[in-house]
Amino acid sequence: MGVYNDVILPKLCDLAMRNERLRPYRERVIGAAEGRVLEIGSGSGLNLPFYGARVREILALEPSPNLLALARSAPQSAMPVRFIEASAEAIPLDDGSVDTVVTTWTLCTIPGAAAALSEMRRVLKPGGKLLFVEHGRSPDRGVRWFQDGLTPVWRRISGGCHLNRPIRSMIEDGGFRIDRVETGYMPGPKPMTFMYEGSARPN
């Protein structure tokens, strides 16, 4: 299980997240980032090339050393990037020290997602923004049935990914006010592709 989790899974994650259908989401979400940016679960660094000129500094937080190694060798952004090996449940940054928090497809996987959202809120400046794109719980009963049924097995082979997390309410319960959220299926198997894309601010 060690070799699977430590060596094979990071490579599979990188491969899966290179799906070209994710690109438009990355362009929109990352394009709205500004100032000092904390990216949660930055994985193999696939968002880095999308950061624009309004970004001053990128803090790329990722708990997997192997994914961090891939990210360090990935095409970089023009902005300075600081890689931080840490978990989102305990972010090693001061209160109110970042302008934007970015999360792309991480809330499905983070074991303590509620604690992580509370940490994201803590490190954001009062007027700062949380930018997100996540897959999660479908509004359709039939799809939800599959999401609930598949998640116990899916979690074991995918490094902890849940198909059925209620992303919108998780963010709201984490102390955020949603400014904008767009939802809908991306092409692909419906249990895996119901997306939540938007932005929120600390309450």
Ligand SMILES: C[S@@+](CC[C@H](N)C(=O)[O-])C[C@H]1O[C@@H](n2cnc3c(N)ncnc32)[C@H](O)[C@@H]1O
């Ligand atoms: C599906 S990948 C997404 C990677 C990247 N955000 C992207 O868009 O390509 C999920 C990421 O969440 C990270 N992750 C898992 N547990 C985490 C935690 N406790 N704190 C922060 N990130 C975590 C994984 O290591 C992985 O990089």
